[in-house]
Amino acid sequence: MTTKVTYAKATLEATPYRALALLRGIHKNASIRAILLTVGFTREDATEGWELLHACTVAPGTDIEDLGIDVAEALRELDEWDERGFALVRATLTHRYPPQASFLMSGLEPAAGPEAVDGVARLLDRLDAFENDPLREELRDDDQAALAFLETRGLGREQRQRLRALVRTVQRATGSSSNSTRTEEGEELARLTRLRAWYDEWSELARVLIQKPAYLEQLGLAGRRAEAV
Structure with missing residues (x-):
């Protein structure tokens, strides 16, 4: 008797990000493809993954592989930036502007x-609030001073706009509609479940077969344990 696997909604909603990283890593690295070939990974398996991802993320007519290049790079850069960026904000403002x-x-x-x-x-939303949130009017002078100080540390308006563009690039490609009807939501979850099943199969095989940390990082699997269903 076959037992149907069910997933938490949060797990499903995160799947397009995971699948995109996995597919891009396979696409860009011939050594990874050669390793997966030993367990039967073919062009048809890759095509299936791209098509399942396409069904979950972008409008008809969009070339998901072309889109994936920009999205994967944006996701990688944001993933790398948040650790040093958050540390920079804390180190810069904690003692000078504690409320901010x-x-x-x-x-x-x-x-x-x-x-x-x-x-x-x-x-980024909170930094924008320093400039234009009417509820922070009484704090505006200190908010502006904090923004000015962050600019001296490399987090000025230009950098914030660049980060915002990266965020929007990823969100456009992998975001799900928040205004869907119940039927549409059910269909979306069904598509995500099919993508998740594909992702689980090939990500688990990759973890078993691939030992090189750099390869696992390219696939978005470095240090990542299997998520709870």
Whole structure:
């Protein structure tokens, strides 16, 4: 008797990020493809993965492989930036502007994959609030001073705009609709479940077969344990 695997909604919603990293790593590294070939990974398996990802993420007519290049790079850069960026904000503001540091960093910690993108997006939203949130009018002078100090550390308006563009690149490609009907949501979860099944199979095989940390990092698997279903 076959037991159907079910996944938590959060796990499914994170799957396009995971699958994109896995597919891009396989696509770009011939050595990884050669290793997976030993357990039967073929062009058809890669095509299946891209098509499942395409069904979950982008509008019809979009070339997902071309899109994936920009998205994968944006995801990688945000994943790398959040650790040093969050540390920079804390180190710069905690003693000079404690209320501003607390507001900016509340609940934020470095993460990986979609959590990294969400964390950077939240930080950028809070930095924007320093400039234009009417509820912070009484704190505006200190907010502006904190922004000016962050600019001296490399987190000025230009850098924030660049990070925002990276966040939007990833969100456009992998974000799900928040306004879907119940039927549409059910269909979306079904598509995500099919993608997750594909991802689980090949990511687990990659973990078993690949020992080189650099290869696992390219696949988005470095230090990552299998997620709970």
